[in-house]
């Protein structure tokens with residue numbers, strides 16, 4: 001997987017902004033700033049805030065040399081106008097949905113504003129430029145705000161994470177075990193969850209069945225302890241796809257365990273397989289002390305090894321560990337926007353370079369309309385999935401190559417003809433400087449930059465359009481459009497589709 005490049009690179013994280021917005025949304029009252037009198041010089045200038053506020057008074061910001069310490073909200077006098085009651089009972093304690101108590105309109109407004117500010121401040125585009133107003137497109141909201149996730153990963157834990165006001169209810173032994181989502185910021189604290197409003201109804205049925213019986217002492221199942229490194233059950237991963245013939249949901253259940261002991265899982269498999277939507281139950285065995293869900297070995301316990309999904313007329317086989325866009329509904333929207341940006345001539349003559357191609361989904365949805373697609377991706381399993389997906393769909397003009405785009409050599413461009421369109425869809429760290437330099441030298445007429453992190457996206461747009469000033473490299477692209485898309489309601493995540501054309 002990609003690592004953050006170190007030298008000459010700006011590290012960027014965009015989440016904190018929306019988290020601040022959320023903090024504002026649930027608070028009220030006045031702000032009182034006290035000066036702490038203490039002996040140390042640093043302590044003396046520290047302020048503490050005993051209550052937070054729904055508006056931002058200018059005194060909120062510390063003076064030069066002062067640090068700000070947010071203590072705790074005392075009470076809410078009146079809720080913020082964007083505040084809503086979160087429909088999920090776990091919303092305030094779960095690390096999954098961070099902004100469910102903001103109205104959806106406020107969520108997308110905040111996301112749009114965040115992208116706008118990052119493009120100005122990090123991307124160095126000017127708000128005063130009249131052309132810029134046409135570049136920034138309004139965010140595309142997600143029509144479906146619940147049940148939109150096709151993949152959820154729940155963790156097993158040895159001790160339920162309880163919110164402060166419930167600590168007195170703490171139970172020990174099997175009753176204290178947890179199956180659910182992590183408390184925000186804790187890899188070892190699991191909040192017990194009976195239902196997740198982001199996943200499909202069928203997936204919730206499976207979760208309910210597992211919750212109902214996995215603590216039964218007679219089954220002899222134990223959760224994995226991430227500190228002591230003992231125990232059997234690590235994760236329960238649920239993936240929802242679609243039967244290509246009927247269009248009905250089909251489900252994969254993946255038990256991630258620390259050892260291979262299928263007889264222990266048998267009673268669960270028997271119960272879960274009675275749900276008609278379940279077509280695949282697999283077991284990933286991960287013997288490492290790390291708590292990732294990818295096993296060194298995978299065993300089929302029931303049905304098939306993959307489920308299927310259709311995106312823009314192309315059928316995809318999805319295995320337990322392959323990357324697939326987690327919001328299928330909005331992926332359709334995203335891929336349509338990408339195709340619109342590609343501006344295909346319609347004569348099937350274009351060469352497309354699909355960088356960070358994953359299982360080939362973007363390239364394959366374009367392949368029937370272009371001359372050839374070349375896809376590059378670091379994960380070997382994703383490349384074999386991409387090749388299989390091409391074959392299953394009778395697509396013969398797509399070549400998928402495994403390789404690390406952070407380590408490209410000078411001869412990288414010799415491996416494919418000059419592309420008409422480059423699609424680059426990196427994960428959060430964005431593009432490595434080597435790739436930026438390669439693209440500036442390649443000078444493809446069009447780049448479609450798809451990003452899940454507007455901060456690194458803004459940085460890379462700056463490099464491609466304005467150059468890498470510190471290395472005396474000139475930019476050669478013009479930003480034609482920037483379209484934020486909400487793929488993940490109730491979370492701070494934002495996707496952007498940017499169209500760049502050779503200047």
Ligand SMILES: C[S@@+](CC[C@H](N)C(=O)[O-])C[C@H]1O[C@@H](n2cnc3c(N)ncnc32)[C@H](O)[C@@H]1O
Nearest residue numbers: 002356357358361377378404405406425426427
């Ligand atoms: C955001 S996903 C995009 C996947 C695909 N375009 C899609 O829409 O399904 C980013 C992909 O980049 C891959 N990746 C991350 N670092 C990489 C690197 N250094 N070189 C090549 N691929 C990398 C990941 O494995 C992942 O499949």
